[in-house]
Amino acid sequence: MHCGADARVEVSCRGCALSRICLPARLSPPETRLLEQAVERGRPLAAGASLIHAGRRLQALYVVRGGSAKSIGLSIEGDEQILGFHLPGEVVGLEAFARDLHLCEVVALEPMRFCRIPVRRLEPLMQALPGLRREIIRLLGQSLQEAQRQRSCMGLADARQRLAGFLVDLSRRLEQRGLSARQLRLSMSRRDIANHLALTLETVSRTLSAFKRAGWLAVRLRQIEILQPQALAALSGAA
Amino acid sequence: MHCGADARVEVSCRGCALSRICLPARLSPPETRLLEQAVERGRPLAAGASLIHAGRRLQALYVVRGGSAKSIGLSIEGDEQILGFHLPGEVVGLEAFARDLHLCEVVALEPMRFCRIPVRRLEPLMQALPGLRREIIRLLGQSLQEAQRQRSCMGLADARQRLAGFLVDLSRRLEQRGLSARQLRLSMSRRDIANHLALTLETVSRTLSAFKRAGWLAVRLRQIEILQPQALAALSGAA
DNA sequence: CGGTACGTTGACAAGTTTCAAGGCCAGTGG
DNA sequence: CCACTGGCCTTGAAACTTGTCAACGTACCG
Numbered sequence: 001m002h003c004g005a006d007a008r009v010e011v012s013c014r015g016c017a018l019s020r021i022c023l024p025a026r027l028s029p030p031e032t033r034l035l036e037q038a039v040e041r042g043r044p045l046a047a048g049a050s051l052i053h054a055g056r057r058l059q060a061l062y063v064v065r066g067g068s069a070k071s072i073g074l075s076i077e078g079d080e081q082i083l084g085f086h087l088p089g090e091v092v093g094l095e096a097f098a099r100d101l102h103l104c105e106v107v108a109l110e111p112m113r114f115c116r117i118p119v120r121r122l123e124p125l126m127q128a129l130p131g132l133r134r135e136i137i138r139l140l141g142q143s144l145q146e147a148q149r150q151r152s153c154m155g156l157a158d159a160r161q162r163l164a165g166f167l168v169d170l171s172r173r174l175e176q177r178g179l180s181a182r183q184l185r186l187s188m189s190r191r192d193i194a195n196h197l198a199l200t201l202e203t204v205s206r207t208l209s210a211f212k213r214a215g216w217l218a219v220r221l222r223q224i225e226i227l228q229p230q231a232l233a234a235l236s237g238a239a
Numbered sequence: 240m241h242c243g244a245d246a247r248v249e250v251s252c253r254g255c256a257l258s259r260i261c262l263p264a265r266l267s268p269p270e271t272r273l274l275e276q277a278v279e280r281g282r283p284l285a286a287g288a289s290l291i292h293a294g295r296r297l298q299a300l301y302v303v304r305g306g307s308a309k310s311i312g313l314s315i316e317g318d319e320q321i322l323g324f325h326l327p328g329e330v331v332g333l334e335a336f337a338r339d340l341h342l343c344e345v346v347a348l349e350p351m352r353f354c355r356i357p358v359r360r361l362e363p364l365m366q367a368l369p370g371l372r373r374e375i376i377r378l379l380g381q382s383l384q385e386a387q388r389q390r391s392c393m394g395l396a397d398a399r400q401r402l403a404g405f406l407v408d409l410s411r412r413l414e415q416r417g418l419s420a421r422q423l424r425l426s427m428s429r430r431d432i433a434n435h436l437a438l439t440l441e442t443v444s445r446t447l448s449a450f451k452r453a454g455w456l457a458v459r460l461r462q463i464e465i466l467q468p469q470a471l472a473a474l475s476g477a478a
Numbered sequence: 479c480g481g482t483a484c485g486t487t488g489a490c491a492a493g494t495t496t497c498a499a500g501g502c503c504a505g506t507g508g
Numbered sequence: 509c510c511a512c513t514g515g516c517c518t519t520g521a522a523a524c525t526t527g528t529c530a531a532c533g534t535a536c537c538g
Contacts, residue, residue: 155437198394
């Protein structure tokens, strides 16, 4: 299935609840107005449906509007690794700029809404709007730093540190979006978390139990309450 | 010390031996001519000297012209991880676009020459030359993919696979630059390799010895000959 | 009320790190 | 020229973390 888009629905970034977080956050009002004209709204996706298919040519960038998604990197041998989880306002698909080809499969974790910016419209806009060009480059640089940070984390941190870091990061990002930093409702399975952190699901489960025993978390399946944020933060940050 | 640059020396990218590998590789001759005017040649650096200081503002992108360098990512807690080794023709400093701030220290591994492209000159050029803009964005996308690939590697691969992958990658990159794909003269120490691969130097040493015993390599300190490239490639690629 | 996917827990095995000792090479000064 | 020193590299044995295999418990959905 091709990711359908209601091409000619009016989109208003300025009126969007995500405008403080999303692409327009650092654009001027006139720039945002011009960007709006290039943005299409996609038809909602069901949980498990693909927003981006690995192997497809880069035709558009996507922005999560509601729900959440995971990026799955596929190596030649067939092993998959989840490279990231995406929350509303986050731009996905940037890595495809390397070869105009998507190497990641992006899959909805729950019913999801999204926006779509075709590159054939983005290109001339980057020419016309220096602010938008800088913003795309900034986002690429940010993704690069995040990937490098995660790379270090995979190398240096043990299971407890990785899981603590995951929870702290998720908590922070949810808080940015106006949700509780304490009460997390995970949209991904233990298997997904384990894959993302390069652990086994058993280790994730055991480590969550250990945090629970230590009084740092209250865990009930995918509903997690952070009781000792500073303990988690110390573990994730301090080697 | 500020990284000195002989600002007004004439630079010719078209006459440079690296032009097939470096930034101009995908630019048109007219675009390359304009780019040349923005490029400065830096004063050679001694081994161990910093090309980029972590914490400094982004003022320029750098290109390795001769010798080699390592990028060291610094986390808050003080642990350092080598994020990559850089050969002639490679652009370094891109990750600073995230916050106009360099988070990596880039250090020469041996006497090194480099070029420098100030961002205040690059900005207007990206505006004027769509090809250069696309090329910078492509390079960012490529760095992002490489960082994600390495992230997966740290997670999924064991010591033998990581080291095999490291050697295969280095061999390929040296070959692109007209050097032997078989005879590698490592410019980095075992400690650096271990740090880069998130292993201990003992494990690197042991694994090299294992490859030697298997008849895959001839190892003499930093001089390495690859005897069975396909064995290394199979190990690095096949999970 | 099963059936199935998800999650938890335990015992054991494997791979890597840690700790410790020793070898090799280059540069230095007697 | 030689011995000495310090950095780099190699190798061995023990300890630890995580993966593997297996069993069991739990929520969700027909």
